[in-house]
Amino acid sequence: MEIVRSQRRNGSDGSGSAASLPLYKSAPSLEFRLEEFGQYAIDRLRVLQAISDGLSRGKKPEEMENLVSEQWRANMKHQDADKTLRKDIISHFVLRLVYCREEEMRRWFLSMETALFRYRFRLQNAEAQKSIMNELQLQYNVLGNAEYETIKDKLTEAARSVNFTSNPETVFYKVPFEDVPELVASRRVFILKGFAFVPRNQVVSLVCTIFRSNISKALALTNRKWRAMIQDQEKDRIAPMVEALGNVYLGPDYSKPKDCAEISLKDINQLASTSFPLCMRHLFGKLREDHHLKHQGRMQLGLFLKGVGLKLEDALAFWRAEFSQKVGAERFDKEYAYSIRHNYGKEGKRTDYTPYSCQKIIMSTPSTGDHHGCPYRHFSEENLRAALNKMGVGGRAMDDIMDKVRNRHYQLACTLTFEATHGTSCETGINHPNQYFVESRKFFESKNKQSQPTA
């Protein structure tokens, strides 16, 4: 960090506006101690991790707002508003250094910081929000009266479709549709000739897109600077701290299965019926039945099997055995083997792909002919009951699970399924299919040990 002039109080370098929600436009010219470097980063990381957890549990926006407010208060807030701001800015920039170094890390950091910004923005009052929007130069995009008259019917129609009543007083912002991808994707705004008409109450999305894009560019730049210069310069001072911070909260990604967890082909059927979570059981079953799976299904199941410990040669044999019954061994070798090798990092860019987490699977969009996705989300109630029945779930447990599903708590439903099929409780909650598998194996292994006669 540069150690130069002191920060201006009513500064425009991100600290201005309501002096409570910075935009982190540029690295601050602040002095601080090395201990603060690590501690501030960890405190902020707690907040980001809590956000990550909350999102994967499918919390609604109002719940997320509360979560952010609590977490911020618990970890970041100081009696002195200036001190809070200082910690806010320093911790953000330190974490930028930590998380700029790898693509997966950049993506995670970007998503969590944007989420954090989003909910903090929502918690600001109208004055503060307006001030931030001015900083982003959005005051130039307010819809003029003449144009409003020509499209007001459509604006009303669009508003009604998302349960919002607009009135002539509602301010609309006219921005290129590229600036509000989420609003376009969910059809929450009226668009005409490439422009989106964003009502004031939806402006959060617009602001967040701009924020996200700025941070994304900044991360790329920071990464370059880190590699080119800082990493070396700071190898005795900051670099080791940055490394350590990077290992703190990422959690297991299950891409490198533990040595003892290798599985072989002959065990796979047995394992599928006892230890696979429902999403993978379903894909596995369909593969056995149809001798085929579409691309996303192959990815979801294939990477899961890799995480479970299936080696490349065995994976190739497994998929060939199934697919060759439908398309022939030759076509398999020509068209499908490549992508399996690709998943194991043996082709192309040689990226070693990580198995999908629950969050990713829940957010996928299965379409005609697909069997991937999260059954708790994507199956009709009837089909889900039938599938759970086949697993041996019934009675009270079934009702509890269905209740969770109705309230969109898909991962909790899966956790209950685990508990019902294993007869034990799962303290940690399921947020990764491979975690389900690991916990299941742990359970069965300890059960086997117990049933073995002791000397």
Place this chain on the structure above:
Amino acid sequence: MTKEKEDNNRDDPMQIDSNRVPTGSLLTDYLRIYYGKFFPYTDMFKWLAYGNDGKHPGCDSSYFGRREFSFTINSDIDEVYLRFQSFFNASEMETSIKAKCPTKIDIGAVYTVDPAKRHAYAQSGFNPIERELVFDIDISDYDDVRYCCSGADTCLNCWPLMTIAIKVIDTALREDFGFSHILWVYSGRRGVHCWVCDSRARRLSKEQRSAIADYFHVYKGGENSLKKVTFSGPLHPFLARAYTDVLKNEFEKWVSTQKLFEHEERFHKILQLIPDESVVSELAEKWQGNSVRWEHLKHMLQSGSKKTQGLRRCIEEIVFSYTYPRLDIQVTKGMNHLLKAPFCVHPGTGRICIPIDPKKCEEFDPTSVPTVAQLIEELNANASIGADNYVEKTSLAASVHLFRTCFLEPLIKTCKDELENAYNTKIQQTKDSLNW
């Protein structure tokens, strides 16, 4: 069985059976002639150069060469897929295609550097930077709602589903998103492709493409969900327009051509979409061999006498479930998804992938699209009567003409204007910065 050595001797025309779909070495021989006489290299080059093929100082002569193509090549023994093909200009492209005679040509993205030289750069130096916004619609994705055909087949009864898709999406692309350079192409057997070529579209990021794909994504759910279309309130203007202008009437026609209410399994599927048991059983009881069922159903759902929550939009949900376009979302979301080039020959049918005029898409008949065999037969007929410009007297001429007038010419004009403006701006900026 005629021996196909005669194609070496151009004066002696091949014996053609234009009703047979050529395969294997016959296909290769036909392709050789097709690529020799018919494939419109100059037009394809002009398109993909987007104005950079001129002499204007603002032109980027490396642009065309940074585009990825891929070839699928079939020999007697196997099939080979070659990615990262690139060409400096039309002539190189022509030479390569004629030499390799691919059964399929795909078009990929424009990269930061020539794809053939990608290994010379760090991984981070080779990225896609421009790519058309594309859509792929396959009629086999509608198998659960069409009863006349299934799989790769299509006929004039079910092809209207594609016409509907073109109308709904084309209108939205122009009206809502403001795009104007849009090319629709018949995929050769069972679907259509859409290429949106405005520069604004080519520069969209993955996230923005995703957003557009999701905007169009109304029919959702995999094999195991029952109800694929759910509307919880009034419709967004885009959906309302699609319904009023296209889907409502098309569904009425569909009811009749597919006899949806005359067979129990067929109308049972529709009843499954109604979230009110009492309505369903009342209807099932009253329907004992009567074709005013659809009117009856509509009346019941619209009368408002039932207060169940999910019923308000039930009719629209039914109509959308059957007729709304079903896109392959992944094709649209990716920036480097390779898509088949227009004017290829479809190896399964022999048909040429010709452009479709969206303004006249109702007149398009997939069963009368020219086949490669047919074109060669016409070529021979023209040659034997000594006509010159003989290619232009074949059935392909109309398609090439459509490509040029409706798509290529307006596109090139826009591109040239944009290049000039960009260049002038740059010059002005340099001048300004030089001012002391």
